[in-house]
Amino acid sequence: MTEKSKGEKRFEIDEDLTQVEVPELLPVLPLRGIVIFPGYIYPFLVSRPASLKLIEDVGQASRIIALAAQKNPEEEVPAPEGLYPRGTAVRILRMLRYPDQSIRVLVQGLARIELKNFTQREPYFIAHVDRLHDVTQPADKEVAALHDHLVSQFSKFVSLVPYLPDELQALAIQVKEPGRLTDMVASYMKIAIEEAQDLLATLDVRQRLEKLIAILSREIELLELGHKIQSQVQTELNKNQREYYLRQQLKAIQKELGESDSRSSEIEELENKVEEAKMPPEVRKVADKELDRLKMIPPESAEHTVVRTYLDWLVTLPWGLSTQDNLDVKHAREVLDEDHFDLDKIKERILEFLAVRKLKNDTKGPILCFVGPPGTGKTSLGRSIARAMGRKFVRLSLGGIRDEAEIRGHRRTYIGSLPGRIIQGLRNAGSNNPLFILDEVDKLGADFRGDPASALLEVLDPEQNNTFSDHYLDVPFDLSKVLFLTTANMLDPIPPALRDRMEVLELPGYTEEEKVQIAHRHLIPKQLAENGLGDVKIEFASEAIREVIGNYTREAGLRNLEREIARICRKVARAITEGEAAPERIGPEDVQRFLGPPRFFSEVAERTHEAGVATGLAWTPNGGDIMFIESTRMPGQKGLTLTGSLGDVMKESAQAAMSYVRSRAERLGISADFFDKSDIHVHVPAGAIPKDGPSGGVTIAASLASLLSGRPVRSDLAMTGEITLRGKVLPVGGIKEKVLAARRAGIKTIILPRRNERDLEDIPPEVRKELEMHFVDTVDEVLQFALLDNVAKPEEMKPPARSPSAGTALN
Ligand code: ADP
DSSP states (O other), X not given: OOOOOOSOOEEOOSSOGGGSOOOSEEEEEEESSOOOOTTEEEEEEEOSHHHHHHHHHHOSTTOEXXXXXXXXXXXXXXXXXXXXXEEEEEEEEEEEEOTTSOEEEEXXXXXXXXXXXXXXXXXXXXXXXXXXXXXXOTTOHHHHHHHHHHHHHHHHHHHHOTTSOTHHHHHHHHOOSHHHHHHHHHHHSOOOHHHHHHHHHOOBHHHHHHHHHHHHHHHHHHHHHHHHHHHHHHHHHHHHHHHHHHHHHHHHHHHHTTOHHHHHHHHHHHHHHHHHTOOOHHHHHHHHHHHHHHHHSOTTSHHHHHHHHHHHHHHHSOSSXXXXXXXXXXXXXXXXXXXXXXXXXXXXXXXXXXXXXXHHOOOOSOEEEEEOSTTSSHHHHHHHHHHHHTOOEEEEEOTTOOOHHHHHOOOTTSTTOOOOHHHHHHHHHTSSSOEEEEETGGGOOOBTTBOHHHHHHHHHOTTTGGGEEOTTTOSEEOOTTOEEEEEESOSTTSOHHHHHTEEXXXXXXXXXXXXXXXXXXXXXXXXXHHTTOTTSOOEEOHHHHHHHHHHHOOOSSSHHHHHHHHHHHHHHHHXXXXXXXXXXXXXXXXXXXXXXXXXXXXXXXXXXXXXXXXXXXXXXXXEEEEEEEEEEEEESSSEEXXXXXXXXXXXXXXXXXXXHHHHTHHHHTOOTTGGGGEXXXXXXXXXXXXXXXXXXXXXXXXXXXXXXXXXOBOTTEEEOOEEOTTSBEEOOSOHHHHHHHHHHTTOOEEEEEGGGGGGGGGSOHHHHHHSEEEEESBHHHHHHHHBOOOSSOOOTTSOOSSOTTOOOOOO
């Protein structure tokens, strides 16, 4: 027999069980794992042979039997001693025979009993029983309080157990008698067999209440704890479920909209790219995070584009892509020679630079800075070095960059923000070790938008640039493998902190002869090829090139020369396509046909035939240039006007020149009081271009002396030099540029400060051959050499007859 709980539990509260008669002799059915309390209605299945026999003998419903729990539920055939002595008298309410011979019985507990002596053991037990009664003290207040407490605890218990119906709470309130209440509550609880048996055996109602309340409280506590854990688990689960659910919905919506495929393939593609991009771990982390974000953002939102663009940047940067360096110095020499004529000093330095790299194999070292006028090959040298080393080449022109963000990028919070130019350049290069040329560092600006120079400093500093942080990327990029080169037209405007990092290599400009050579070897073949004339044999006569250089360009570099050659090539190309035969040779006489009338001509002779005009030599960012200084005089009183955008230094040297001329008036044959009756105006065209520096001193002095003495300055002469009040001539800079400029302008003789004599070493011999250099120590020497005696040969140191201000020859 067995007593598996099946179906509903019920409890009889209406019947007054104390009135039920319990016979003294009862058949005893052993129970396994359950205790039946009085009032409890309980169904169980009987299958053990002895028990089946008992039920069959009892035969019918409404018979009363005794139930007693087995001490050991495992025992198949228990002895009377194996049963708890206290049990329950039950009434059989219903019996149902099953096809397998087992019988289902429904019983109702009636009363506690005590099994006395067994009168029969086979085939089933029969025993004498004593009916037991609850022990209570009438009007015991504590029992009443325990009763109420039990009701409320039970009510709580029911609310915590999901399978117990809420009506039980009402039912418990209806049970007025404490003893029955304990039986009822115990019947609905799952209590361990020992405790249940103890409750059954306890006749004292107060004790029973206390025991049950203890059990109930413990159960409630366990239930509550369970609930707490459950609800924690639940919240976790809910959050995940919610996300999962929403994502499923999103997928469904996207599918409806026909997006899901392209969307997921887009993300998949990005995921693959992230995988392949060889990012450093910390960057990878950021990329993964952004990918997760991208998955959540609907594609229509602006944020989607922002994240998408950002990821595109991350995956296309060459985090781990480097090219292999070729540090073969011989090969480099060949490449440099192939691309560039002459420039030996610079090439040597570049080769040394490569050699050091080869031996030291690190990237720290000075940053080379090519300084010189436009078109002298600074950028193309950079390109050549890249070619020699087998590196990618990137060029960034810094001219006019005023905003730090151009270098470092905008933060991603700005709509449409982008990384700075450095990162952009690296992406274009596609390798993390390109040769990066920063053009025109001298043109870098700075204003309220931040200081780009300081950002650049970080880029160039080998101590810092391995973690260069671009505002847009927000993750560090290692720039330490990049080979940076810089170019500038002038050194002065470069911020000192930047200049300190650089090693300056000067490219001062080319002589006419060098230009002719370069044109033959490089510019002409290049332009012929670029204009589709690579296969046509056209020879440019050197004279023709000279013609172009002299009459169509005036520059230190080669830009305009190259441009004019390109124009000639285009015209030839057009003529060929129009059916003409290609010219075999381009001679000087052809140049005008192609390029139109000459654009420059020597104006020196024309300008200086009047007294008061002297030709100076100036250094400009575009190389050297000649400069006319004009003076004129009008009636007035001691006025000195200086115009032509002169800087302070130049104005002061004009004043010094004036003072010197006045102090020497007598020797120059100028009336000593000329200044009392005159205003003098010194002007330096072109008036719009700012000019400064002390090197115009001798020229201003010559111009003034010429004006006041009436003796013109020699027309084929140009000069440079600083003067002192005492009439000494001090050395100045930029000699090579100035000399070349003089030659371009058709000057034949140059006056230079004596102490600049050694600078002539830099000047190619063919130029030196053509120009007459006249070195001076004093202004007197200058004037003596420069001023012509075009007035009727005056007597020494005597005022000329013509006018009081016209001077005599200087002795
Ligand atoms: P920069 O950067 O100094 O302004 P570029 O590098 O743009 O000058 O040079 C202008 C042109 O002159 C380029 O076509 C360059 O190849 C050419 N060039 C300059 N110097 C030389 C040289 N020494 N040999 C051959 N070509 C030269």
